[in-house]
Amino acid sequence: MAGEESRKSSRDDRGTSRIGLKLFWIYVLLYGGFIGLVLFRPDLLSQRPFGGVNLAIAYGMGLIAGAFLLAIVYMVACRTVERGGPPRG
Amino acid sequence: MLYESSPVAIVIFAVFVLSVVGLSFYLGRKGQSAQGYYAAHGEIPWFVNGIAFAGDYLSAASFLGICGMIAFNGYDGFLYSIGFLAGWIVALFVIAEPIKALGKFTFADALDSRFNSRGIKLAVAISTLVVSIFYLIPQMVGAGDLIVPLLGLPHTAGVILVGVAVTMIVVTAGMVSTTWVQFIKGSLLVFFCGILVAMILNRGLSVGTGAAADLKPQVRTVTPDGRVLVDGRPQTEEHDLRPVGTLASLPARYAGKTATGPLRPLEYLSVLEDSTIVTWSSTKHTDQAGTHTTFTPVERKGSELLKPGGYFRGLTTGKLADRLDFASLMLALFCGTASLPHILIRYYTVKDAAAARKSTVVGIAAIGAFYVLTLYLGLGAMTSGALDPTSTNMAAPLLAKSFSTTLFAIISAIAFTTVLGTVSGLIMAGSGAVAHDLVENVLRIPMTDHEKVRCGKIAAVVLGIVAMALGILFRSFNVSFLVGWAFNIAASANLPSLVMLLFWPRTTKQGIVAAVTVGMLSSLAWILLSADTFEKVYGWSRDSSIVPFSQPGLVTIPLGFLVLVVVSLLTPPPTPVRRHG
Numbered sequence: 001m002a003g004e005e006s007r008k009s010s011r012d013d014r015g016t017s018r019i020g021l022k023l024f025w026i027y028v029l030l031y032g033g034f035i036g037l038v039l040f041r042p043d044l045l046s047q048r049p050f051g052g053v054n055l056a057i058a059y060g061m062g063l064i065a066g067a068f069l070l071a072i073v074y075m076v077a078c079r080t081v082e083r084g085g086p087p088r089g
Numbered sequence: 090m091l092y093e094s095s096p097v098a099i100v101i102f103a104v105f106v107l108s109v110v111g112l113s114f115y116l117g118r119k120g121q122s123a124q125g126y127y128a129a130h131g132e133i134p135w136f137v138n139g140i141a142f143a144g145d146y147l148s149a150a151s152f153l154g155i156c157g158m159i160a161f162n163g164y165d166g167f168l169y170s171i172g173f174l175a176g177w178i179v180a181l182f183v184i185a186e187p188i189k190a191l192g193k194f195t196f197a198d199a200l201d202s203r204f205n206s207r208g209i210k211l212a213v214a215i216s217t218l219v220v221s222i223f224y225l226i227p228q229m230v231g232a233g234d235l236i237v238p239l240l241g242l243p244h245t246a247g248v249i250l251v252g253v254a255v256t257m258i259v260v261t262a263g264m265v266s267t268t269w270v271q272f273i274k275g276s277l278l279v280f281f282c283g284i285l286v287a288m289i290l291n292r293g294l295s296v297g298t299g300a301a302a303d304l305k306p307q308v309r310t311v312t313p314d315g316r317v318l319v320d321g322r323p324q325t326e327e328h329d330l331r332p333v334g335t336l337a338s339l340p341a342r343y344a345g346k347t348a349t350g351p352l353r354p355l356e357y358l359s360v361l362e363d364s365t366i367v368t369w370s371s372t373k374h375t376d377q378a379g380t381h382t383t384f385t386p387v388e389r390k391g392s393e394l395l396k397p398g399g400y401f402r403g404l405t406t407g408k409l410a411d412r413l414d415f416a417s418l419m420l421a422l423f424c425g426t427a428s429l430p431h432i433l434i435r436y437y438t439v440k441d442a443a444a445a446r447k448s449t450v451v452g453i454a455a456i457g458a459f460y461v462l463t464l465y466l467g468l469g470a471m472t473s474g475a476l477d478p479t480s481t482n483m484a485a486p487l488l489a490k491s492f493s494t495t496l497f498a499i500i501s502a503i504a505f506t507t508v509l510g511t512v513s514g515l516i517m518a519g520s521g522a523v524a525h526d527l528v529e530n531v532l533r534i535p536m537t538d539h540e541k542v543r544c545g546k547i548a549a550v551v552l553g554i555v556a557m558a559l560g561i562l563f564r565s566f567n568v569s570f571l572v573g574w575a576f577n578i579a580a581s582a583n584l585p586s587l588v589m590l591l592f593w594p595r596t597t598k599q600g601i602v603a604a605v606t607v608g609m610l611s612s613l614a615w616i617l618l619s620a621d622t623f624e625k626v627y628g629w630s631r632d633s634s635i636v637p638f639s640q641p642g643l644v645t646i647p648l649g650f651l652v653l654v655v656v657s658l659l660t661p662p663p664t665p666v667r668r669h670g
Contacts, residue, residue, distance in 0.1 A: 016186060016446075017186075017187070020181070020182035020183060020186075021182065021183070023178075023182050024178060024179070024182035024183055027175070027178045027182075031175050031178075031423065034171070035416060035419050038168075038397050038404065038415070039404070039412050039415065039416060042396065042397055042398065042404065042405075045396050045397065046392060046396050048359075048362075052355065052356070052358075052359030052362070053355050053358050053359055053362075054362060054392070054395060054396060056164055056395065056396045056397060057164070057167075057358055057395060057464070060167055060168075060170075060171050060464075061461060061464075063171050063174070063175060064170070064171065064174050064457045064460055064461055065457070067174055067175065067177060067178055067453055067457060068450075068453055068454055068457050070178070070182075071181055071449070071450040071453045071454075072450065074181065074182065074446075074450075075446060075447065075450050078443075078446060082443065
């Protein structure tokens with residue numbers, strides 16, 4: 001029984017780790033995109049496509065909100081894995 | 090500027106701080122075993138730990154430094170907010186759960202979990218102490234900056250006050266007490282900053298009036314004998330620098346009006362972007378009469394201030410070195426959070442990996458909410474008419490003072506407990522590095538559980554004294570500048586080893602020792618040879634620096650990974666060792 005629990009725990013760890021890494025790379029792309037705009041296309045950051053707020057502020061706020069949303073997605077996905085659902089990915 | 094201390098402010102401040110400290114002693118009265126002193130018995134509820142993450146992480150640099158940077162330079166302070174928060178993605182998705190499984194009390198425990206190596210413990214303990222000390226200095230400097238206007242005491246008094254308070258917290262109950270101070274502080278910080286932002290939005294924007302609307306340049310002179318003159322006359326409460334930070338004009342759609350009235354959150358940003366704001370630049374020169382700092386008003390469009398380039402001037406030059414410098418800083422901020430020892434040890438205070446995950450999510454929510462608020466706090470301060478042109482760190486408390494003395498006292502007290510919370514965490518991390526890693530595991534001096542706790546407490550006292558001395562020594566330094574150093578060193582020294590240990594089975598103990606050592610020394614050396622240090626520390630010309638840009642992360646973080654891989658491949662593969670419990 002202890003061995004079975006240990007194996008399940010290891011499977012769960014691998015499952016949650018894979019989910020975490022996928023979400024990590026999504027955020028790296030978003031963050032890298034923002035840094036790229038700051039470095040190479042700052043003119044785009046002055047544009048105001050969202051209700052009068054410029055892209056610099058919108059993107060920055062989006063990164064902050066996005067971090068929280070991805071964190072919630074991660075928590076829900078991990079709970080599914082730990083309750084015996086198929087590990088994602 | 091000179092500040093008149095208010096008895097009301099002092100009473101509110103004292104009640105606040107004593108209540109927080111007293112409550113933490115009461116809640117932390119159980120933690121007297123080593124497991125309790127270093128890791129709070131692993132019994133901290135995940136929600137409490139999550140808010141404690143916020144209380145641990147949101148330091149003087151976040152609250153005072155970022156708000157001040159935005160108030161004086163515009164959008165660029167928000168880049169720090171974005172980078173600081175992004176670092177928690179690394180912590181949550183890569184580090185949080187594995188590190189909970191690896192260690193016992195300290196970061197060195199985690200890295201050494203498979204090797205039982207004194208070399209790893211020694212290298213990591215030293216790295217922990219170096220990062221903790223670099224992080225401690227700006228906190229102590231910030232504490233001194235708060236005490237001067239609030240209590241009318243000298244800077245040194247503020248440093249000693251926080252040093253004594255923190256040492257008492259850590260010595261009496263260790264991690265349990267520290268956790269509750271951080272929980273209380275984190276909650277208060279986010280709550281009262283939310284209140285302040287609501288007041289900013291309710292006040293709206295208005296064209297400047299009063300002293301702040303006087304746009305004549307101001308000159309502050311410090312004479313060779315230490316006297317302070319304002320516009321050539323001695324500085325007194327009646328003749329002092331004028332507060333600054335006003336709107337010159339509102340957008341055309343407010344023609345004929347001098348105030349907008351209450352604004353919604355996005356509307357506030359939009360109106361500000363279409364307004365014209367009076368910012369203040371400063372230039373310094375020295376002659377026989379003394380050192381003269383001239384503050385000159387500069388009208389700037391809101392659209393200029395609300396985009397990158399106000400503080401990071403290099404972004405507008407197009408020079409490769411300037412772009413690399415900025416990219417390096419943002420990389421260090423992204424990689425640094427998950428490498429900070431005082432953050433990592435919080436993972437040992439919860440019971441399991443799931444609790445570690447949930448507490449990180451709560452931390453991200455609280456910290457993210459706070460960083461959104463910092464943008465409004467900074468912009469609110471920029472147009473409050475209450476800024477002290479000589480002190481960016483006082484922007485947030487002075488913004489509160491523009492509403493009421495009571496709010497000023499509360500915000501200052503919260504800022505002070507902000508320092509208490511972070512410094513407590515840093516001293517705990519350093520205490521563990523000395524007592525648990527160096528004394529117990531490297532020197533292998535046998536100790537009973539009681540002796541381990543006593544050793545930790547002695548280390549905490551010594552670190553508290555060192556922190557106070559450094560806070561006094563570095564009192565004139567820029568707070569955010571020093572925190573950036575700490576992030577660079579932490580990311581360079583710690584992250585490569587942590588990540589590779591978790592994801593590359595071929596990692597050897599020699600690889601970890603080499604990576605930590607090379608990462609720490611290379612980032613330290615780069616910083617000491619950088620243009621920023623040449624100018625701000627040594628007083629030399631920036632042009633004589635021998636490194637191409639000031640932030641080392643872009644070079645030293647990959648260097649740490651490279652060294653680890655090369656040394657690991659050149660040394661025998663690791664043999665399995667039983668993990669710590």
